[in-house]
Amino acid sequence: MQGLDFTVVAPYWDLLLIGAWWTSVLTVSAGVLSFAFGILFAVIVLYAPAILAYPVRALMWVFMGTPLLLQLFLIYFGLVQVGIDIPALAAGIIGLGLHFAVYNADVIRAGIVAVDAGQTEGARSIGFGKWRTLRYVVIPQAIRNTAPPIGSNLIALLKESSIVSVIGIAELVHSAQLAISETFRPFEFYITAAALYYILNLVLEAALHRFERHAEVSR
Secondary structure, X not given: OOXXXXXXXXXXXXXHHHHHHHHHHHHHHHHHHHHHHHHHHHHHHHHOOHHHHHHHHHHXXXXXXXXXXXXXXXXXXXXXXXXXXXXXXXHHHHHHHHHHHHHHHHHHHHHHHHOOHHHHHHHHHOOOOHXXXXXXXXXXXXXXXXXXXXXXXXXXHHHHHHHHHHHOOOOHXXXXXXXXXXXXXXXXXXXXXXXXXXXXXXXXXXXXXXXXXXXXXXO
């Protein structure tokens, strides 16, 4: 019986670190996309006319009710059949971003509703219109109040980024699988990949805690 031998990992460190880099790129890019579209979806659902709000609600329902893997397949393999050819990296970012945007939208919507009505009345009384009130008063407070659950969604996004390996993106899991195909040592490389994910998770959590502390101070 073969024991674990982590010396086989050393020649593949560059490959694994490149995978970790692309995992970070995916997480940051899709995280920004999910945050921006989360705000947009929440505002449309709450304030837009029904002709806009209902399609967005339907989109949110579809993304919440179907697996991320299927969504990635539809974006990468499905759209090309109707003439829309999206590169794998862009498809991964779009798929992850939209998938988590709908969850962020639900959180931000609840945060907007929870903002004290007096804040809106105060802004309107000094001449702010509806959209300026939303932009400068309501949405910033909603984001500060919902920072922890949005941060949790971002951590979940980091973990789920491994799924994009199925469309050929050379992120961390994909890199580990390439190394395993040459060495036939799955445990060593999966354990190393898990350790790298843990380190990335610690860095992300530290950044989120710093943001949350800043949000508390700025209240």
